[in-house]
Amino acid sequence: MNDAKILVVDDEPAIVSGCEMILSEQGYHVETCLSGREGLKKLQTVPFDLVLLDIKFPNINGIDILKILKQKNIQVTAVIMTGKGTIENAVEAMKSGAFDFITKPFGEEQLLEVITKALESLTLIKENENLKKQLYDKFDFNNIIGHTPEIQKLFEKIQRVAPLDSTVLLNGESGTGKELFAHAIHEKSNRSKELFLAVDCSTLASTIMESELFGHVKGAFTGADANKQGIFETTSRGTLFLDEIASLDMDIQGKLLRVLETGEYKPVGSSRIKKTAARMVAATNRDLGKMVEKKIFREDLFYRLNVFPLHIPPLRERRKDIPEIAYHFLKIFSRKAHKKIHGFSDDALSALVNFDWPGNVRQLKNVVERLVIMCDAQELNYQSLMDNFQTDSQPAECSSIPTNLEELKIAKKSLLKDRFGPIERSFLRQALDAAEGNISQAARSVGMQRSNFSAMMKKHGIRF
Ligand SMILES: Nc1ncnc2c1ncn2[C@@H]1O[C@H](COP(=O)(O)OP(=O)(O)OP(=O)(O)O)[C@@H](O)[C@H]1O
Structure with missing residues (x-):
């Protein structure tokens, strides 16, 4: 918030001009007043983001000024300047609504630290006000929310990769939105009218997983009393989201690699090759590279999946x-x-x-x-x-x-x-x-x- 408007109020000209110089150098718009009354008048007529206010003036003190501002509902973040030994006053000022205080004499670094902190908090307060105003009329449902550069970059990458058929590997901690982003890739692709199917690879035992993914023929194993279509066939030309891909065992990893390379697979118990046109988006919260080093994830599959990696940063x-x-x-x-x-x-x-x-x-x-x-x-x-x-x-x-x-x-x-x-x-x-x-x-x-x-x-x- 380097364009913030700051008012400096103190009856000591040296302090006023010193603060003005330091703050103006940072790009802030600074105005000054040499008395409490003048400062109060200015604050009532001109909007400021922050006031740097001395606590003691001959006719009116800083705490009274804060109280009047509060009564008149004038919103300005206040940082109080106090002398040594007047800590009790500073605490009273905080109770009257000041954001923070700084004890004189102070140096440039100290001043900038307290001002930056106050303005950061002001930014959050303003954002809160805006969001409150928008709460009932602006947000779009089912949106992926995020304006930080990290998320904006992800959106940009998704825009680019979505229309292609490339495999995407999403990596991020649990709850960061991997499935939501996988869905966004599908929605922004030419396949958006087709099916989006999500499979959690960690929930099924490997024996069942193979028949779930590729289907099986009648008699393939005990209980297989009819042919069953697998997820690849169901997905058809749509998008298959393979969540927790790191949980797949080596045998299925090999079969998946074949699908990625040739689009071909065999249902369990069948010798007939089937073809799929499904697009694959995989996700994991683990470090697949490390798993490759430990030989618990196939290197060839890792490179096949990692054609277009997208990392979703944690919320913190x-x-x-x-x-x-x-x-x-x-x-x-x-x-x-x-x-x-x-x-x-x-x-x-x-x-x-x-x-x-x-x-x-x-x-x-x-x-x-x-x-x-x-x-x-x-x-x-x-x-x-x-x-x-x-x-x-x-x-x-x-x-x-x-x-x-x-x-x-x-x-x-x-x-x-x-x-x-x-x-x-x-x-x-x-x-x-x-x-x-x-x-x-x-x-x-x-x-x-x-x-x-x-x-x-x-x-x-x-x-x-
Ligand atoms: N940026 C976001 N904006 C709005 N909602 C989000 C966002 N990110 C995640 N969510 C929501 O948070 C929840 C968790 O997201 P999601 O299931 O996609 O996470 P995940 O990374 O796939 O988790 P896991 O690894 O545990 O499967 C969902 O309800 C999702 O809609």
């Missing part, structure tokens, strides 16, 4: 998509439940953005669904979110059994984080509630340094 690597996805599901589930919920509170949305989502979009979807079911208010707030995170504490997803010490350590760390995160958040909330929002007091009451306590708050997206 595209956090900017979280608000829009959360609102997308809010719209779907509130309609379903016949509830008119206006949106998420800012701190609830911030917590959603900061959570790591080990179960990715699927987990976010489940949390929002549960929130909507439980919600009797017009807004989904932080507390209801916390309550629902706690009931969401099912074992964190561990996509595969670790195969070495390093992987084991990573899995352990991630499980600990998933279990511990909600407890840590509730711990902070409890201390803050008991201290009526006074951060220093809350930190003291639990035996922590204020700086560590606020760092932990920041990690969980808690603002006071």
Whole structure:
């Protein structure tokens, strides 16, 4: 938000001109006032994104200014400048709605850090407001939601590969949307009028899998009392989505390779060759390259599948998509439940953005669904979110059994984080509630340094 409009209000000319210089150099539009009254007047007449406000003026103090702005419903993010030893005032200012404070004297780095943090939070608040406005009229159903460059690049690649017959290999953690993207490939291809069939390769035993995929003839095995058409034949000229391809055993891998190379296969028990024109899209949450190295996945099949690999990043690597996805599901589930919920509170949305989502979009979807079911208010707030995170504490997803010490350590760390995160958040909330929002007091009451306590708050997206 480098085009943000910032007002600097202080009666010390050196501070005003110093801040003006540093902030203008970053591209911000800066205006200045040398008295509290002048600053207040300006804030009431001109819209600013942020005000950097001294706490002490001869006629009016910064806290009074904040209170007047609040009464008049003037929205501006405030960062308060305080002198040494006036920490209590700073806390009061935060309670009156200031986003943060900075203690004088401060350096360029400190100033820019606090301003960047405040503006980042403002961006999220504005986005929340926009999404609330759009909630009941804009989103399209059944969409793949995502505007981050990572997802936009994926869309672009899908546009290019969809009309071709090339095999696509989707890779991504569980719940990132692999099936949704596979479907999008089908929809954007010339086969969109044909069938899209999804097969989860991990659910069927290999003996059944072969006959499921390729069909069988009467008498091929005990119980085969009639000819049966396989999935390839059913798919015909459509798209076959092979999910969890890493679960296929070596024998079927060989048969699949033949289909990919020649389009030919034999039903179980038959010597007659059949041909398929199905397009294949495969998906896995495992590292097939590593499986090849360990000789548990065929190298030739890997290269055949890997013609056009698409990686879907986990949600924690595209956090900017979280608000829009959360609102997308809010719209779907509130309609379903016949509830008119206006949106998420800012701190609830911030917590959603900061959570790591080990179960990715699927987990976010489940949390929002549960929130909507439980919600009797017009807004989904932080507390209801916390309550629902706690009931969401099912074992964190561990996509595969670790195969070495390093992987084991990573899995352990991630499980600990998933279990511990909600407890840590509730711990902070409890201390803050008991201290009526006074951060220093809350930190003291639990035996922590204020700086560590606020760092932990920041990690969980808690603002006071
Ligand atoms: N970008 C997105 N926008 C909207 N919904 C999404 C998005 N990504 C995933 N979803 C939804 O999240 C859920 C999980 O997605 P999907 O089943 O495609 O994930 P997956 O990667 O195939 O999971 P798994 O590996 O466990 O099979 C689905 O309900 C899907 O519709």
